[in-house]
Amino acid sequence: MANRGYDVVVDVDNEVSTAHRPQTCHTDLQEDLEFHSSNFDQPQGNSRSKIPSDLPAPVTANRSSNSSKRILWTLAFYQQFFDVDTADILKRCTAALYPRASFLDVLDGNPDLYGPFWIATTVVAILFLTGTISGYLAKRGEGHFAYDFRLLSGAAGLIYGYTGVIPVALWGTLKWFGSESANVLECWALYGYANLIWIPVALVSWSPLTALNYAFVGVGFAMSALFLFRNLYPVLSATDVKTSKILLIIVVALHAGLAIAIKILFFAHGSPAAKKIVSGGDRDVGSRMFFRI
Structure with a gap:
């Protein structure tokens, strides 16, 4: 590669007399070597094909601009919060009940609202049904029994309010203290999947035995509180030590207040939500439905 930039042309005289050819043929090539200037390093001018300037832009060029155009009143804006399939939901539910790894790692940067919404809705429905059964068993033999639909509205207000408001308040507090790792969607997903434990708790807490109900609710509180503590601790640690401990x-x-509210309002004999409703004639019509049990 010492003669880079030159063309080497070798002209060998093959007309060597066989009669006078020595045993080892040797030809002096130095006189026949010719060197020519090369244009390898020079621009080729018109020889290089030009790319037409009228071709359309690549498809990927508009992805960032299209993603930034998602506005609040379009369906595409909310669709990104429900971009999960059945396998993802089952994996996240399993990780919420049996937390062997960080739940934020299970989310893998794709928190969803599909699972939290339907988990909260299922908890509301089951709390109403099992709370009604608990109230019926506590008042069996006392005559008329009223299906108090205030249990349904109370369960909806309690679960939806806790799952929707507390994560936003926590996210706002972390932002106030300068935490950059806080994400409101991750907080919603974390609290939403933490409600999953209340489904089996509500299914087994319909008995009139107060001590047994306290035990079931205590187990649910311990599991869900441990789940929240384990996954929120790295996020809260982004603030100073004193603030993180207070938070x-x-x-x-x-969370303990939520567990106590569930126990008292839905699974306690003589609780305000399960108190005996006395029929007052027409004044109760339209607000309650009475059935003879």
Whole structure:
């Protein structure tokens, strides 16, 4: 490669007399070598084909601009929050009940609202049904029994309010203290999947035995609080030590309040939601439905 930039032309005289050819044929090539200038390093001018300038832009060029055009009143804006399939939902539900890894790692940067919404809706429906059964068993033999639909509205307000408001408040607090790792969708997903434990708890807490109900609700609180503590601790640790401890205490205290509210309002004999309703004639028509059991 020492003669880079030159063409080497070798002209060998093959007309060598066989009669005078020595045993080892040797030809002096130095006199027949010719060197020519090469144009390898020079621009080729018109020889290089030009790319037409009128071709359309690549498809990927508009992805970022299209994603930024998602506005609040379009369906595409909300579709991104439900971009999961059945396998993803089952995997996340399993990770919520048997937390062997960080739930934020299970989300893999794709938090959803599909699972939290239907989990909260299922909890509301089951709390109403099992709370009604618990109230009936507590008042059996006392005459008329009223299906109090205030249990349904109370369960909806309690579960939807807790799952929707507390994560936003936590996210806002973290932003206030300068945490960059806080994500409101991840907070919603975390609290939404934490409600999954209340489905089996509600299914087994319909008995009139108060001590047994306390035990079931206590197990549900311990599992869900541990789930929240384990996954929120790295996020809350982004603040200073004192602030992170206070926030953790508030998170656990609010979750304990949810568990106590579920126990008292839906699975306690003589609780305000399950108190005996006395028929008052027409004044109760339209607000309650009475059935003879």
